[in-house]
Amino acid sequence: MRPDFQSWLTGIQVRFERVLNELLPRADVAPQRLHEAMRYAVMDGGKRVRPLLAFAAGELVGADVERVNMVAAAVELIHAYSLVHDDMPCMDNDVLRRGKPTCHVQYDEATALLVGDSLQALAYQLLSEHRLNDDAERQLEMIKLLGVASGSRGMAGGQAVDLASVGKALTLPELEYMHICKTGALIRASILLGAQCGSGRKGNPLDANQIDRLDHFGKVVGLAFQVVDDVLDCEADTATLGKTAGKDADSGKPTYVSLLGIQGARDMALQLHREALDTLAQFGDAAMRLREMADFIVLRKF
Amino acid sequence: MRPDFQSWLTGIQVRFERVLNELLPRADVAPQRLHEAMRYAVMDGGKRVRPLLAFAAGELVGADVERVNMVAAAVELIHAYSLVHDDMPCMDNDVLRRGKPTCHVQYDEATALLVGDSLQALAYQLLSEHRLNDDAERQLEMIKLLGVASGSRGMAGGQAVDLASVGKALTLPELEYMHICKTGALIRASILLGAQCGSGRKGNPLDANQIDRLDHFGKVVGLAFQVVDDVLDCEADTATLGKTAGKDADSGKPTYVSLLGIQGARDMALQLHREALDTLAQFGDAAMRLREMADFIVLRKF
Numbered sequence: 094m095r096p097d098f099q100s101w102l103t104g105i106q107v108r109f110e111r112v113l114n115e116l117l118p119r120a121d122v123a124p125q126r127l128h129e130a131m132r133y134a135v136m137d138g139g140k141r142v143r144p145l146l147a148f149a150a151g152e153l154v155g156a157d158v159e160r161v162n163m164v165a166a167a168v169e170l171i172h173a174y175s176l177v178h179d180d181m182p183c184m185d186n187d188v189l190r191r192g193k194p195t196c197h198v199q200y201d202e203a204t205a206l207l208v209g210d211s212l213q214a215l216a217y218q219l220l221s222e223h224r225l226n227d228d229a230e231r232q233l234e235m236i237k238l239l240g241v242a243s244g245s246r247g248m249a250g251g252q253a254v255d256l257a258s259v260g261k262a263l264t265l266p267e268l269e270y271m272h273i274c275k276t277g278a279l280i281r282a283s284i285l286l287g288a289q290c291g292s293g294r295k296g297n298p299l300d301a302n303q304i305d306r307l308d309h310f311g312k313v314v315g316l317a318f319q320v321v322d323d324v325l326d327c328e329a330d331t332a333t334l335g336k337t338a339g340k341d342a343d344s345g346k347p348t349y350v351s352l353l354g355i356q357g358a359r360d361m362a363l364q365l366h367r368e369a370l371d372t373l374a375q376f377g378d379a380a381m382r383l384r385e386m387a388d389f390i391v392l393r394k395f
Numbered sequence: 396m397r398p399d400f401q402s403w404l405t406g407i408q409v410r411f412e413r414v415l416n417e418l419l420p421r422a423d424v425a426p427q428r429l430h431e432a433m434r435y436a437v438m439d440g441g442k443r444v445r446p447l448l449a450f451a452a453g454e455l456v457g458a459d460v461e462r463v464n465m466v467a468a469a470v471e472l473i474h475a476y477s478l479v480h481d482d483m484p485c486m487d488n489d490v491l492r493r494g495k496p497t498c499h500v501q502y503d504e505a506t507a508l509l510v511g512d513s514l515q516a517l518a519y520q521l522l523s524e525h526r527l528n529d530d531a532e533r534q535l536e537m538i539k540l541l542g543v544a545s546g547s548r549g550m551a552g553g554q555a556v557d558l559a560s561v562g563k564a565l566t567l568p569e570l571e572y573m574h575i576c577k578t579g580a581l582i583r584a585s586i587l588l589g590a591q592c593g594s595g596r597k598g599n600p601l602d603a604n605q606i607d608r609l610d611h612f613g614k615v616v617g618l619a620f621q622v623v624d625d626v627l628d629c630e631a632d633t634a635t636l637g638k639t640a641g642k643d644a645d646s647g648k649p650t651y652v653s654l655l656g657i658q659g660a661r662d663m664a665l666q667l668h669r670e671a672l673d674t675l676a677q678f679g680d681a682a683m684r685l686r687e688m689a690d691f692i693v694l695r696k697f
Binding site for chain 1: 425426428429477480483508509511512513516520523524530531532538539541543547548549552554555556558
């Protein structure tokens, strides 16, 4: 019998911390301060939503956990680097992240810049030095997927649009486009990479139509994730959130709440949640963890 | 008959600008400002030493030029991203690069940060979406090589050591270790990646001993490159150099000149030059361009 969702989630979170601990350079290896700061930026961090999505997608296809570990670590390193850079004074200028001083506050700006750069390089090192798929050509496609998702037409591009939007009145489609890049691209990549660990000898590869459905699930869940974030950011206080609350609204950044109101944003999240579950219908029981992840992401606080 | 070195060099520089122009996202594709800034940071830039080394190593093994184009572009994108980030106020705080305002001066700091992040992602995208070696597993090894060379135990780590060394008295071995990481790792990777485009159907793969020799050549040439840089930085004025002259000495950074004096640093460069040529002896005529590149790097101004 499969463990309930909470046990599955906790089990993965605990195991995944050990995986990250193994994969990050040790803090007593030179350059020590940089390696210590890389660990500070990555370890004990957040709920690990992207890795959890990768593991849930891996279960859909019966992927080898050792393989999913590597793609989960890679997407989490990319996510962690983006947080370190986004928090810097020239970007969002945030001093608190996950209840701790941000990396440039704890260390210094130059170190934070190099931490982000080094975490990105490490993500690609992991995806190329471990076998992730029986077919090396498929593995090259997986690396390309992460490059596109995190680059100028994905996560980094979304952050550029976000910065340019401060103080501007965006339309709902413009806001959606921005978030589909900024947070959605990496969430979609996490799911697709997890699923692609399953092709070859050790799992059941998906056909093109199934991959499209899974990608659509990722797109919808990624958007819902952002909408819920905006609602929580508006409602929660700083202590609960572990980062500075109300910051986006204060800084004149458009949010789903500022466009739709709290109730409108909540309704949108629930509608996206339904769409996400509908998209998984054809996968049957194998998609249980992905369904539970959709619940987890959308229903986490309301 | 092969063209003389100057014609070979100019031919590659001209063709390579077109390659970069093709590979970079167009400035009219969203997010436009980010893509424009990425082009600003990469195009019309410098002598393209790392790409030239990749092409010279490609000639050693008869590699397909289309393949070498991609690794040359990838290492140049990594180099360009490192310059953009190193020039930022929290690092070297430089306002002039290659005779133009640095990226954060021309645009803004947030854009410069995202330009660097996006260029790094694009480098890995290029290495994974184009066929570089008949054997996809070898291609995965090539991607790993770039990840290690540019990450915390390579280029980015060297920059961290460099920053930590300001105002400190380093020994010659410490200075050498720093530069072997900071500039040497990417130069070595450029050479090895160019040579690895040659394995498989279309070229002559090298044996392990030959790869070691080539790597040693890269290490020696990379060090020589830095020693010559220090000499030029000390001698040249800002106009000739295209970047702020005398900056390292002014900021209390240890250099080969500050440790060995101008003449001592020159002697060291010439000794490394001889060692580089000795390392290539067994390769015969196929290594002609690599020899010429060693001359070009060491003898460029004295």
